[in-house]
Amino acid sequence: MQYRTYKLQQLPEPYTWTYTPSGGEPKSFCNYDTLVYASGGAIASNVIDNDYLVSNNSTINISRPTKAVAGQIIALIDDTGAYDIGVVTSVDNTKLQIFYKSMLELCNDNMLNPMRVAINENEGTKTEVKYLYDAVEDTAQILASFFAVAATDKYRRLPIRLRTSGGGTKTDGSYNVPAIWSYKDNSINVRDWLVELFNTHNVVVQFRLIFEVGRAYIELYVSRNTTGGxxxxxxxxxxxxxxxxxxSAKATVCMVLDQSTKQLIATYYLQIDNTVTTNPNSNTRVQPYKLITAELDQENDDGATAKTVAEDNLLYGDxxxxxxxxxxxxxxxxxxxxxxxxxxxxxxxxxEMTDEDALTDNYDDKxxxxxxxxxxxxxxxxxxxxxxxxxxxxxxxxxxxxxxxxxxx
Amino acid sequence: MRPTIWFKNKAGDIWNLRPDKITDTFNCSFFYALDGTGFESKLAFARIKNDFVVTEEQPQQVPITGTMYFRNPEHLKRFSEFVGDYTQELQFFYDPTGRIDPRSQIDRPWYKWVRINKMTSGEQDAKTGYWLCKITCTPLSAMWRRDTTIASTVSQVIGDPHVYQFVYPYFYQSERKLYLDILNEGERIGCRVEIKNIKTGESLKTLEWVCSSGKSRQYAKWLEGIGLAPGRTLVIDSTQSDQEATVQYGDNTDDVQDHQEPSPQYINFVELLPGNNQIVFNLGTIEGVEVKVSYTEQVRVL
Known part of the structure; x- marks a missing residue:
């Protein structure tokens, strides 16, 4: 197996690319850089710990000193292509070791809370974040706005492109993957937000390196793939x-409070068919009693209701x-x-089956x-x-x- | 009764280790003091009061040892050329009855894959005049094995439903069945099932089969909802070291492990039990199907 590391290099001319979200208008983004070869060589041995939820180091032992440095993108290559990719976190040329973390480490940076700035191109944001947002399509666009718009700080830019799956709206206009933007701080760590989005809504961001003639970029694939499997x-x-x-479920009861007055608006209970009800006597309620509180911005004009907020907190804790x-x-x-x-x-x-056992169709419990x-x-x-x-x-x-x-x- | 033993390399060449005459040197040399053809297992026990229950059995690699007689250094050199560079694996055939000729095309002798990991190269023996080389072969399997292939394209129309001794799946009228009866003279072993749709223009729907042996039933169901298009072959191999599930499109292959029946009642990788096994393939209404089952019998000791 071999490794290659890639660094950013500014293109002679930036190029714009458009992304058309499912059911939405095309939006333009801009890439200033490309990925170029920085170093490479043979791998003597490796220990890979690729975990989406925790940020552990993977290690490769190399045969010769390397010119790779922290921050570069590393790809482990075997006969079948890229075996693993990540971001170099440190290099030890004495022990001939390179440490790297998963590509999500690229997002380990704070961004201005997009809700705070709404539409403000001067601050690098082009996407209007709503209180009730599409956890796939809007997430992809927030990431693109963070890394690849004209106003992005040149030390934060990344050459990226977007691909999504599973987002968009249903025939009734509601989102396939609705989420409530509940962050109120001025800034938010992008990686933490993405991990939390995975925890609460099973939305995942995957990374792939794409090399084209004259330029290369990182493809961000935002998706929720929990059907089939x-x-x-x-x-x-x-x-x-x-x-x-x-x-058991992280929470089974959600008390929805008014964001400004803190008054209780409604209490919702999780049911075993993954729906919510306001009926405390429902005989399909999930046990045990685990309370979570959530706030509703009653002034929102995105269609978010107390039930939406309760569903956001109860339905995806699987x-x-x-x-x-x-x-x-x-x-x-x-x-x-x-x-x-x-x-x-x-x-x-x-x-193990014998001639006395009959085949059955129902095996959900197994x-x-x-x-x-x-x-x-x-x-x-x-x-x-x-x-x-x-x-x-x-x-x-x-x-x-x-x-x-x-x-x- | 003197056992016959011989090596076979990957090119198919044979080196007879029990030639008719000790003076023969063409692709043969005498092998003396054969040892290590049995088996050994390491057992782990759990003690329950005064009784011991076997919790784990670990088959051990028993080295096959002996002394080879070479007439002169050129004879030893020819053996080295037969082996290759001593990193090659060889088949070590062993027939304790001594009845099987190494070049027989009919008999099915037992073998183990081995690596020669020790061979002495000393001086000429003063008494016999031969070069005596002690040899140690490490077996790559604890079992003696022999290969078998059974193929069939003949299927029968079943007239009466519910007439078979197994409970499910029920086979209804006008469905075509293909039966393979296999006598496994060894221990439980995996097998390779190849089902080729040779019918033009008609896909084979779900592929189902059941293997019966005594009271045991092993069910397999593949490609439900996808089927097998004409010209394609479904390969299901349950052999320990070569397990696979692929659809072959001429030269290419495609991974199909997602398209197996998820029910825990379907083992999907059917194995042959010791004794009589009957595999019944349910082929729906299609006639043009070729089924091949190949397996390697294995025993611990001959």
Whole structure:
């Protein structure tokens, strides 16, 4: 395996590109830079920890000193193409090591709260952020506004392009993935916001390097892919599925308060069919009682109601578990095209059948629906650990998650 | 009774280790003091009061050892040329009855894949006049194996529903079935199922089969809702080291592991149990289907 690092280089002339959101008007953005080769070489060994929820370092051991420096984009390349990409965080030429984090580290920076500035091109924002917004389409445009508009600070610019999936509106005009913009601070950490968006709405941002003649850019793919999904069944030799941790819904009751007066507007209860009700006596209420409070801006003109706010807080707190799947990297059954954020159906155990057993159609209680959130592997071993769900067991990972939550709150 | 043993390299050449005469040197040399053809397992136990229950069995690699007799250094050199660069894997065939000729095209002898990891190269033996080389081969499997392929394109129209001994799936009138009866003389082993749709213009819908052995039933269902287009081959291999699930489009392949039946009652990678196995393929209403099942029998000791 080999590595390549890429640095930014300003183009002789910037170029504009347009993005047309689903059901919306085309919007123009501007790229000033391209990606150019900075360094590369052979990899002696590597330890990859690619986790969407926590910001862990991956390490590669190289054979010769490198010219790579922190901040550059690194790609690990094997026979099949880019095996992993990330952002270099540090280089140790004495020990011949390069440390890098996932591409989400590019977003580890504060931006002005887009709600505060609304439409203000002088501050680098072109997208009007609404109180009730499209968690896919609007998220993509906020990111493009942060990195690639004419007014973006030249030290913050990135050459990017957008691609989205799963957003837009339904036939009744409501969003496919609605979200409430509840941040009130003047600034917000982009990475924290994206991780929280994944936690609460399963919206994921994936990164890909695209090389064209004369220029290169980073494609941001914003999507929510929780329908359908891949199948991981425990009928692959040497596969080990461990369902180590499970927790109930993060919240089951939401009290919606008025943002300015703090008066209680309504109380909503989560039901087992993933809907909300105001009826406390509903016999399909999810147990146990876990309260969350949320505020409604009653003056909003985006159509957000108390019910919208309650749904935003209650409906998407799923996949609260930790499932690890250990599988041999060399197996033909290794799910090579599994991407972070992909919905999966996991079948942890097979049922031995005899001539006396009848096949049944209903097996919901024997399978697990989950979401792919991370991968750990070491080149010393052919065993790769794929991680599913939003809970982490490793102590330092838990600390990181709690720290992020503290910062956000 | 003297066992016959021989090496076979990846090019298919044979080096007989039990020639008729010790003086023969053409692609053969005498192998003396054969050892390591049995098996060894490391067992882990859990103690429950005064009883011990096996919790884990780890088959061990038992080295195959012996002494090879070479007439002169040129003879040893020819053996080295046969092996290659000693990083090549060889098949070590072993017939304890001594009845199978190494060049037989009919018999199915048992073998293990081995790597030669130690070979001495000493002086000429004063007593025999031969160069005696002690050899150690490390087996890459704990089992003795032999390959088998069964192919069939003959299917039958089933007239009466519900007449088979297994409960599900029910087979209704006018559906075509293809039966394969397999006698597995070894231990439980994976097999490679290849189903090719050779009918022009008509896709094979869901591919389903069930393997019955005694009371055991193993069900498989693939490509539901997608089907198998004409000219394509579904390959399902449940062998430990070569497990795969692909659809072959002529030269290309495509990963289809998502298109297996998710129900935990469907094992999907059917294995052959010791003894008689009957695999029944449910082919819907299509006649032009070619089914091939190949497997490698394996035993611990011969």
């Amino acid at each position: 891949r199948l991981l069944k425990n009928n692959v030799h040497s596969m080990r599925i461990t369902h180590a941790e499970d927790s 996949y609260n578990h930790y499932i690890s799947v250990v599988i041999d990297r060399n197996s033909a059954m290794y799910p090579k095209n599994l991407n972070i954020g992909d919905a999966v159906l996991i079948v942890p155990e097979l049922q 399978v697990m629906h989950s979401i792919y959130t991370g991968r750990k592997e070491d080149s010393e071993s052919s065993q790769v650990t794929l991680i599913f769900g939003k809970i982490r067991l490793n102590y330092t990972d838990i600390i990181q998650l709690q720290q992020h939550k503290l910062v956000r709150s």
